[in-house]
Amino acid sequence: QQQVKQSPQSLIVQKGGIPIINCAYENTAFDYFPWYQQFPGKGPALLIAIRPDVSEKKEGRFTISFNKSAKQFSLHIMDSQPGDSATYFCAASKQGSWGKLQFGAGTQVVVTP
Amino acid sequence: EAGVAQSPRYKIIEKRQSVAFWCNPISGHATLYWYQQILGQGPKLLIQFQNNGVVDDSQLPKDRFSAERLKGVDSTLKIQPAKLEDSAVYLCASSSGQGGGYTFGSGTRLTVV
Secondary structure, eight states: OOSSSEEEEEEETTTOOEEEEEEEETTOOBBBBBEEEEOTTTEEEEEEETTTTTTTEEEEEEEEEEETTOOOOOOOTTOOGGGGGEEEEEESSSSSGSOEEOOOOOOOEEOOO | OOOOOOOOOEEEOOOOOOOEEEEEEEETOOOEEEEOOTTTTOOOEEEETTTTEEOTTTTSSSSTTTEEEEGGGGGEESSSSSGGGOOOEEEEEEESSSOOOOOOOEEEEEEEE
């Protein structure tokens, strides 16, 4: 049973566009929601994370929007660049930033020049 | 700071053989994790250590997988005997537990033929 559902599976945007990746969860005990970026042959790297008491968080060109009542959160990549082409994973944990992470299935993002 | 070191990077074995992976976490990180990432999926936690004690091994196939963390630093993950469905990338990660999230290594890509 997948505890975190991620969509879309893949998306292609032009440089400067705003790819949006969505995730949904069921377990209200989750208290930490990170996004990871993974390049081929590399391990996932933490991009940005949010806790359920905040509705939005921005770090550079990356923004997380969080809707606690809908149990959904999303990642927006502003002014996307070809270097942002990677696989993005959402995740959730019940024990803060050091707890077991339940990952979504991943979204492959391609940013064309 | 140095990252999470893993070896080997690649391994090809025949089914029913045994294999071992090694991980050296970031210095001072008390929590160490092994995740399995099957192609096209998000990582799945196999085992979590806090120092040299096991916190969560609920998804570790204990009939064939074993892991240890000697002296609360390095860790090894072993598969014996391997099955075709064990083909995956095995990711090691560590965390200080201070709110900074995980740092993943680059992983070991295992192919069972």
